[in-house]
Every structure is written in structure tokens, then in C-alpha cells.
Amino acid sequence: MIEAHALTKRYGERTAVSDLSFTVRPGVVTGFLGPNGAGKSTTMRMILGLDAPTSGRVTVNGKQYAEHRAPLHEVGAMLEARAIHTGRTAYNHLLALAATTGIPRRRVDEVIEIVGLGQVARKRAGGFSLGMGQRLGIASALLGDPATLVLDEPVNGLDPEGILWIRNLLKDQAAEGRTVLLSSHLMSEMALTAEHLIVIGRGRLIADTSVADFVRTAAGASVRVRTDEAERLRQLLVGHEVSVASVDRGVLEVTGLSSDRIGRIAADQAIALAELTPQQASLEEAFMEMTRDAVEYQAPAREPEGLAA
Template identity: 80%
Template sequence: MIKARALTKRYGKKTAVADLSFTVRPGLVTGFLGPNGAGKSTTMRMILGLDVPTSGQVTVNGKPYAAHRAPLREVGAMLEARSTHTGRSAVNHLRALAVTAGIARSRVEEVIGIVGLRQVARKRAGGFSLGMGQRLGIAGALLGDPATIILDEPVNGLDPEGILWIRNLLKALAAEGRTVLVSSHLMSEMALTAEHLIVIGRGRLIADTSVEEFTRSASRNSVSVRTDEPWRLRPLLAGRGVNVASDEHGTLQVAGLSSERIGRIAADNRIALSELTPHQASLEEAFMELTREAVEYPTPHPPQANAEGCVA
């Protein structure tokens, strides 16, 4: 378990993390999300004792990271996949890590098998692709068989098969009762992998909730309705607090009525419906909506062309 309480980190006049409190619980894959510059990397470095908090405290399994007698057996982390000696083979890189923590050589062979590097285990890490480097970094994180795993952007450089592999691996580790914290910018992958989310922006907590609740909070209270008789249905739905609009495809967008109520009104009036879909925001939509004010460097809108096709 990871516990952060009033965690703050300042670099001169810049505050990277401000009064941040959260708990990462075992048995779940927790996604750690935020725009660029949100303070995610700084927070993870403070969890691992690489940066000292200006104030506040963070503990892993009840202690600060540095207080553990054998940290690699408590916490496995990958913050930078390329932090390897490029002249060493994958197996020698892992053996060097194992020696520092009194880990048996047999465990090195075991994790090489887990991450799928057995065929290249004796090749120099400097010649590895980005995806292979990611697998080696994950092997290092798993080396001590830790109860807590922290990974920063673990799917970068992986092909579809590799992405599926890391997804299943993270879920399996959580199912064993481990604490799993994963930072990623790939919202579609987080939607499939994470069960809980910690979202920060400008160093402050935005959300600490389940994926389901996070997306629900950003979903519009509207229902898409398609019928061959929209002119009949539309006036039947109208009323106080109800807004009915049509999109470019002729589908009615109804706000202020539940899908159950719309279906009942249509049935009572013998109007056939071909679609009745409550709007549910995707994780990407929810993330963009709830972090809009926390983006440090917003992307400018592309220039718009006028009626003559000239860019304004």
C-alpha cells in the first residue's frame, strides 16, 4: 500500500506538487493520470525516495522507501526503461541488480521468462528496441518479487501483443493482492487495465475514484434516440427541464429524461425506436473534460478556413 499525506515539492519558486494526499490500495490496478507537467514523475520519485518532499510524507507498506531494509523486495519500479548499462546483456543487467539485494540468480532466469526476453537474454541491452527495453525494465521491477509495483508508461514502444501482455500481467499482479500503480498517457489502455484512478493537475489532486465513477462524472445527462418518426416523438418528449435537439444524422439528442422514460413514451404511442442509447463518456473524454483547466501548455486550435478556403 502507498500512502501520501499532504505531499508537497517545490523547486525554488515553482511548486511541482501541492498538498497531495491519496492512497493506492492492494488488489487493484491504479492508474496515475495527469497532463504533462502535472507532477506525476515528481510524485513517483518522492514515493521512491529519489526526491525529498518539501513537506508532507509518503510511505510504502507502512514505511518511507529508504527505511526498508531490502527495498527491492518491497517495491519494484520502472521510471525510465533505458536506465541500463548499454554494454551489458539483459541477463547480466538483472544479475547485477540481484546481487545488490541478495536475490538468487534463479529469480533472474524466472523474470526473464515472465517478460518474454529469454531468446535475447544474452544480447547487449544497448541494441534493444524500445519495446524490448520496456520488458527489461519491467523485469527489473519484478526481480525482488515485491508487494508493490510502480511503472511509468510501461506500454510505450510495445506492439499490440506486448500491450495485451502487460495488461494481463498487471491484472494478474493485482489479483495476487499486490499494489500496482501505473502512469500512462494512453487513455484507451487505462480504460481496459485500471480499476481505480488517481488524477492530478498542476500538482494537485483532481480525482481519486473508480474508473466507472470518473467517466460517469463527465458524462452528459443525455440520450440518443433514433426513430423513423422523429416528428411524432419530439413533441411527446417536450416538457419543463427537457431539451430535445437533432444532430446531423437526424438522431434526437434528449437531455432531461431517462432512457427508460423515453422508451415508455415511445411504446405508449406505438413509435418504434431503432436506437435508445444513454451517453457515457469515454475515459479519454472524461480526462479531457476534467483536466481542461489543469493543462500547463494547452494545444492551440488549428486555424479555420473561411468560405473561400483561405486560412484565417
């Protein structure tokens, strides 16, 4: 378990993380999200004892990282996959880590097979592709068979097979009772991997909730309705806290009413419906909605076609 209490980090006059509190619990994959500059990397570095908080405290399994006698057995981390000696082979890189932390040699062989580097284990890591480097970084994180995993952008550079592999691996780790904290900018993949989310912006907590609740709360749900009597139905539906938009001829998008309620209203007025489909926003849409005021660098607004100079 990871517990952050009123965590704050300042660099001179700049506050990277401000009064941040959250708990990452075992048994589920927790996604750690935020725009660029939100403070994610700083927070992860404080979890691992690489940066000291200005105030507040963060513990892993009840202790600060430096207080653990055998940290690799408690926390496996990957913040920068290519932070390795490029002249070493993958095998020797892992063997050096194992030798300095009391991990048996057989565990090196095990993690090499787990991450699929068996055929290149004796090659120098400096010649690895980005995806192979990611696999080696993940192998390093798994080496101590830790109770907690902290991974920053683990799917970068992986092909579709590799992305599916890391997704299943993290779910399996959580299913075994481990604590898994995962940071990624790939919202589609986060939606498939994580069950819980911690979202921050400008160093402050925005949300600490399940993926389903985050999407539902942030973006709201709408219902797509198709009927030959769209205008008549619109008049019946629109009202306080209910909005109705025309998205195409004969097609309405209704926000503020459930599909069951819309169906009953239509049936009472003998309006035939060709389609009545609940629409759910994506995690990406929900994330953009919830963090739009916390983005450090805004892209310029796109001019309508035909108006550009």
C-alpha cells in the same frame, strides 16, 4: 499500499505538487493520470525516495522507501526503462541488481522468462529496441517479487502482443494481492487495464475514484434516439436539466434522461422508435473534460475550414 498525506513539492518558486493526498490499495490496478506538467513524475519520484517532499509524507507498506531494509522486495519500479548500463547484457544487468540485494540467481532466470527476453538475454542492452528495453525495465521491477509495483508508461514501444501481455501481467499481479500504480498517456489502454483512477492537474488532486464513476461523473451519459417523429419527441423531452440535440435527420442525442424514461414517454404518445441506445463517453473524453482547466500548454484553437488565411 501507497499512502500520500498532504504531499507538497516546490522547486524554487514553482510548486510541482500541492497538498496531494491519496491511497493506492492492493488488489486492483490503479491508474495515475494527468496532463503533461501535472506533477505525476514528481509524485512517483517522491514515492520512491528520489525526491524529498517539501512537506507532507508518502509511505509504501507503512514506511518511507528509504526505511525499508530490502526495498526491491517491497517496491518494484520503472520510471525510465532505459536507465541501464548499455554495455551490459540483459542477464548481467539483472544479475547485478540481484547480487546487491540478496536475490537468488534463479529469480533472474524466472523474470527473464516472464517478460519474454529469453532469446536476447545475453545480448547487450544498448542494442535493444524500445519495446525490448521496456521489457527489461519491467523485469527489473519484478525482480524482488515485490508487494508494490510503480510503473511509468510501461507500454511505450510495445507491439499489440506486448501491450496485451503487460495488461494481463498487471491484472494478474493485482489479483495476487499486490499494489499496482500505473501511469500512462494511452487512455484506451488505461480503460482496459485499470479499475481505479487517481487524476491530478497542476499538482492537485482532481479525482480519486473508479474508472466507471470517473467516466460517468466527468462526461455524463446520453441516449441516442432515432425516430420518424424526432421533432415531436424533442418537444416532449426537452426541459429543465434535459438537453436534446439533433445529430442527424431523425436522430436525437438526449442528455439528462435515462433510456427507460425516454422509452416510456415515447410509448405514452404512440411515437415509434427505431433506435434507443444509451451512449457512454470514453475514458479519453472524460479525461479531457475533467482536466481541460489543468492543462499547462493549450494547443491553438483550430479555425473552421474555409476561414483560414
